[in-house]
Amino acid sequence: MTKAFVVGHPIKHSRSPLIHGHWLKQHGLAGSYERIDVAPADFPEFLKTFAARGFAGGNVTIPHKETAYLNVDRRTAKAERLKAVNTLWIEDGLVWGDNTDVVGFMSHLDRSLGKSWEQAVETALVIGAGGAARAIVAGLQDRPIGRIFVANRTLSKATELVRDLAGGGMLEVLPWEEIGGAIAKAGLIVNTTSLGMAGQPALDLELAGARSDAVVADIVYVPLKTPLLAAAEARHLRIVDGLGMLLHQAVPGFSRWFGVTPDVTPELRALIVADIEGER
Numbered sequence: 072m073t074k075a076f077v078v079g080h081p082i083k084h085s086r087s088p089l090i091h092g093h094w095l096k097q098h099g100l101a102g103s104y105e106r107i108d109v110a111p112a113d114f115p116e117f118l119k120t121f122a123a124r125g126f127a128g129g130n131v132t133i134p135h136k137e138t139a140y141l142n143v144d145r146r147t148a149k150a151e152r153l154k155a156v157n158t159l160w161i162e163d164g165l166v167w168g169d170n171t172d173v174v175g176f177m178s179h180l181d182r183s184l185g186k187s188w189e190q191a192v193e194t195a196l197v198i199g200a201g202g203a204a205r206a207i208v209a210g211l212q213d214r215p216i217g218r219i220f221v222a223n224r225t226l227s228k229a230t231e232l233v234r235d236l237a238g239g240g241m242l243e244v245l246p247w248e249e250i251g252g253a254i255a256k257a258g259l260i261v262n263t264t265s266l267g268m269a270g271q272p273a274l275d276l277e278l279a280g281a282r283s284d285a286v287v288a289d290i291v292y293v294p295l296k297t298p299l300l301a302a303a304e305a306r307h308l309r310i311v312d313g314l315g316m317l318l319h320q321a322v323p324g325f326s327r328w329f330g331v332t333p334d335v336t337p338e339l340r341a342l343i344v345a346d347i348e349g350e351r
């Protein structure tokens with residue numbers, strides 16, 4: 072029986088077991104996927120020993136993504152670029168690490184907006200410069216988008232992100248106070264900060280000047296419809312919520328561990344939505 076895990080600290084709120092459990096059942100596979108709580112001091116040892124404990128691999132979440140990046144034997148180009156690993160597996164006796172947040176965000180955008188959506192986007196505005204912002208910026212850089220603004224409350228972190236990811240699409244740091252001016256230019260606006268999450272203040276953007284064809288995406292998924300998405304919808308802008316990213320980032324890991332590439336179906340989405348709503 073193939074065994075996989077999600078490792079983090081704390082880990083009890085992870086929805087990954089629900090996602091992978093659904094796919095195991097759907098495909099009639101005799102596998103398991105479990106939560107493992109590992110404190111930061113013990114994580115390097117966990118990385119070295121999970122294969123001997125019978126695991127094929129697993130997902131890595133907060134706060135271990137950077138330590139995983141530093142300690143795996145081999146990394147994919149995406150993980151190398153982002154300096155963070157969220158998916159582990161064993162190949163020829165070596166521990167490999169990938170970062171599937173990029174494909175998670177981009178697959179969800181593609182599914183939600185349709186093929187070639189980026190052709191209508193000359194300028195994208197990414198708000199936030201944390202770990203998730205790096206994955207989103209790297210994904211957008213692979214598309215023919217003319218200019219990507221990165222705005223963050225702490226300007227130095229936006230500058231660092233732009234420096235680290237330079238070399239792909241055109242990136243520009245945007246001071247937080249200038250977000251309002253960039254909204255009118257942006258064909259795609261993405262919130263990657265934790266603002267709008269349950270218990271946090273909203274990301275309060277003035278969308279009155281937004282282009283009528285602009286898309287507003289949020290990677291926060293609790294609540295599913297953040298105040299930013301609600302405000303965008305009220306202005307009849309297209310919106311993309313954060314749950315799809317979570318579901319799509321899980322696909323490559325499942326495929327590596329269990330040998331079947333699963334699909335993100337309305338049924339899976341409904342299962343996670345019910346769980347989110349049950350918690351609130």
Ligand code: NAP
Binds near residue numbers: 175223224
């Ligand atoms: P992170 O590395 O801690 O980054 C947090 C970001 O939020 C930083 O840019 C930070 O700005 C900003 N921020 C926090 N409080 C703020 C405030 N009061 N005002 C302005 N900016 C504020 O976190 P992360 O891993 O990137 O995650 C960010 C969010 O994305 C979380 O809500 C997380 O749940 C969500 N997420 C979703 C998915 C998904 O699959 N949908 C995947 C990953 C993450 P400073 O630099 O100024 O502190």
